[in-house]
Amino acid sequence: MKLRGVRRSRNIEDRRRSGGGGLKISGLGLLAVLAISYFTGVDVTALLDGGGTTYEGELTPAEEKSADFSAAVLGTTETVWTGIFRDQLGEAYVPPKLVLFSGATASPCGGASGATGPFYCPADEKAYLDTAFFATLQQQLGAKGDFAAAYVIAHEVAHHVQNEIGILPQVNRLRQSASQVESNALTVRLELQADCLSGVYARNVEGLLEPGDIDEALNAARRIGDDYLQSRAGRVPQPHTFTHGTSEQRSRWFARGFETGDVNDCDTFGAERL
Template sequence: MDWKGRRGSRNIEDRRSMGVRGGGAVGGVGVIAVLLIGYFFGIDVTPLLNDPGQQQQGGQVELSEADQAAGEFVSVTLADTEEVWGHVFPEQVGSAYRPPVLVLYKGVTQSPCGGASGATGPFYCPGDKKVYLDTDFFTTMSRQLGAGGDFAAAYVVAHEVAHHVQNELGILGKANQVRGQASEADSNAISVRIELQADCLSGIWAREAEDRFGSLQEGDIEEAVNAARQIGDDTLQRNAGQRPMPHTFTHGTSEQRARWFLRGYKAGDMAQCDTFGATRL
């Protein structure tokens, strides 16, 4: 992905110079297993990783060169999503697109949706319409989940922004309202449709980024597809030492995630991302 030296977004809230640090209570393979469970379920597993008695408010945190580069990368990727959806949304929906703010943090931070940490993975909070991201997740993707590459990281950003697109469409609010009144199994099934739709919308972004900016390089789409596969529910459960249990899936299988991303990439049409009306996911 050709991103260096390109325009960055102003909708970045950088909290990385502040943060909470804690002592580790789980080590080695246990950390990986706990993190995978956190990514899979989309929950904060910080209490399993840290001893609350050892957590403390950090002072000024010095950002490394890698931190700076990651921040610039996210800023450029976010700017690309703003330009893409600023065009696609009015053209296909008929109303203006209002972009989200992306919060960069290290360690732990707070959101209206609850605590955010490296254990939660990136997420979108409809309460304040912000995306939350600890860029250390990119390292985890590459080293522990087998989903390396800059476009794999860009896919993660685009996926969370896609949740904001769903929120702007009114889809996310309605789906979450129904989830709140449904059984656990039905709630999980709705969650899968939410996530697969976001994957499809991410594919639309990738197509538009390729056409508009010429920023995609050979192998980039394959990186995104691989990332989608590596964070499928069935793969994450296997990597956590579990037998895949479809009734607990909340994001979709590896095959589904990759297929819906490619559906959006090939079609470029938001109407093709209607996972809620699909008879086959």
Template structure:
């Protein structure tokens, strides 16, 4: 992915120099599941607005921002800017509405959010309550070394997936889905979560197509990196890698095949109307 020397987003809230901040560790959703499955290596989002806090984490103070930290922050800023420009075009054209950009919070260690504390136990996530994405760029190293999902476009897919949840929120989809989840059984809630996540994967594909068309920034192998990442973080693959038999009723994000296929559906069509996982009879 060609990103150096390109415009970065101003919608970044940088908390990295603050270091770990006191707060409860968010549990539940994808973070709680994968911290058990992959030795704390997690991926995806917790889109539910009803995360519960637990325990407390002490510690505060300044932390060092390394050259690698800054490089990752610059990368995220460019990817975020790309999402802003793509969705500012796509939503008016396809949904008849303007796009309000999301704010992305960069942090190191732990930081509070209205959806619970952001930490290594939650991974990157979108919080509907304050309409912000939370990301510790150390997670990119986790993707490479623990999940086998390296590459700059795999990292861009992470950012795009979280922004896609904001797009769902802007469209009114996320609020309705989470309202239903709060009243549903655990199995029903998980099934709706899968549809939320697969739609976000599809929206990520729509973004990838738009980014390539508008900026010509994609390089050979980039889409393969994103598809590989989608495969690596499918619920069935994660459970197998953790030495477990896949249990579909516990899935919250979809299988590897589903995640890759819905991403590619968005990429091939560039049409958010093709991303309606809630009406799909077969995912």
């Protein structure tokens, strides 16, 4: 991904110098959090080899590079979604903040940690990312490349897009009165729509993609499918426990969004086939 000269977003909240920050789970969080955990239902210790590290003081050059990369990618999402909201939805886009942390931090939706993976909290309209997840994505899950990492950020921003257009609150209300299996099924549709919206973003990143970038994103989508993660953790995949969709579903919906670039083609809730 060509990020040299790209505007860096100012909507970055860097907590990596301040350490953990206490893990408090509010009642609102339990109901509203999207639980955008890439490791839901699997043995996270088998994947993370001990989790993240709490930084104190100055950050290393590699850590600074991760923050700069995140700010650049977030800046591209702001440009893209501002245009899409204007041209396709006739609305103004209000971007989210991206919280960078190490090891653990707190959010209104509950504790954020390296074990939960990146997630979006609708209560404060912020996405949370332990930048160590980039290394986990490449080294542990085999999703290499800068656009694989960009896809992770774009996916969380896509949840903010869902929140902005009212889909996320509707689904959260339905989940509160649903059984666990029904709630999981709703969450899968929500996650696949976010994958599709990530594809829409990728389609509209004019002039910034390089050869192989889309393949990197598709591979990342496959590597964080519920069936793949459960199998990798030594479990027989249990579809009724899925909360994000299979590897095939995640990559296919991303591809659909990329092929059309149209938000209206991401209606996973009206789709007969997921």
